[in-house]
Amino acid sequence: MSKHLLIVSTSTVYGKGYLGYMEEEIKNFFGENKNIVFIPYARPGGISHDEYTEIARKKFEELGLSVKGIHEFENPKKAIAEADGFFTGGGNTYVLLKQLYENGLIEPLRNAVENGKPYMGTSAGSNITGLSICTTNDMPIVYPPSFKALQLVPFNINPHYLDPNPDSKHMGETRETRIKEFHFFNDQPVVGIREGSWLEVMGEDVTLCGELSARIFEQGKEPYEVPTGSKIKF
């Protein structure tokens, strides 16, 4: 089976509940793969693995899916072997990646997804599907042993992509400036996914879905927009 991913910008869009804007897509995505292992390692707001798993479980049960937190297994590698599919929630990308490395899960998770187990990620959980986490927006609150990520797609992700605010008087860098700086030191493309949009990956095919266009950054080119429904290819 070829790989199948949903790489989602954000779990929550303004004014709607947790994953409320894409319930049908999640149901269709997992299909008959009902036993989902949730990876709560990104711990948004510092909440515990148990608390975070409850949030995901509640929503997924509404959609007819069963959820078990990876931390509930004695051996997290066994969780990966037993899962029908995966959902990695958002939070802090560094905390997430460090825990995956510490538990020796990078290769097992990557292999499971390459071999066809569906993987859905939101925000930090999307970031780690790229080549590296070098285009995360998060604060580096812990030091992971590497910035290399799952490398399930041949580019980097920038979730929660945010356009410059022309009225801002703040002098911090815009998102676009940051990604341009990234390209002084790295050559992979970056896909900026706006809130409410996501990528669906089927084998080597990558399609932009959801309401909004995405912004693409390639080294040595001006950034450009691709409309929703487009295939993304480099």
Next chain:
Amino acid sequence: MSKHLLIVSTSTVYGKGYLGYMEEEIKNFFGENKNIVFIPYARPGGISHDEYTEIARKKFEELGLSVKGIHEFENPKKAIAEADGFFTGGGNTYVLLKQLYENGLIEPLRNAVENGKPYMGTSAGSNITGLSICTTNDMPIVYPPSFKALQLVPFNINPHYLDPNPDSKHMGETRETRIKEFHFFNDQPVVGIREGSWLEVMGEDVTLCGELSARIFEQGKEPYEVPTGSKIKF
């Protein structure tokens, strides 16, 4: 001689030129220390060390100070030994810290400043004066060998501190949320310095200067404001 630092939130406030809002303070700060070594390693927008040094040189010459880029010395350790004082400009904190580690400059620079050579930093150049760079706002576009910083003050810095925008519909974390997450994994205080403000360090004394209050984050406490002119002490 005791240490003397200016830890500045931003080089540029909205509507004013480079360092234009604090010219008198810079002159007074360096005083008779006229031969300043500029550290351009943070490379804002990816500009070269030469280009960046020219920007700093132009402004510092207007103030009667002489500037040489650390990269202009054959041996950057010699630059640190020969300098009367230091100015580290903003840009990307990871790029800056990585270059300092690669050139073996963390200890020499720290020692020179501990022994009394004045140090001014803006933005990324301020970030590295804290215990770690774990409260930078920057994108991790390169992987430094550690997040440990110069440790010239017993806390972390968050430059360009930004209050939450109550009108925002963006679901990315606010700065305050990010720093709260930091405190799930780290126990040092964080000083959020707003644009237009800075800390002046004299020995163990830390004073908030400039127009605005600062926001202080301590583990296990609600964040609080300190007015400009206050001593900051933990």
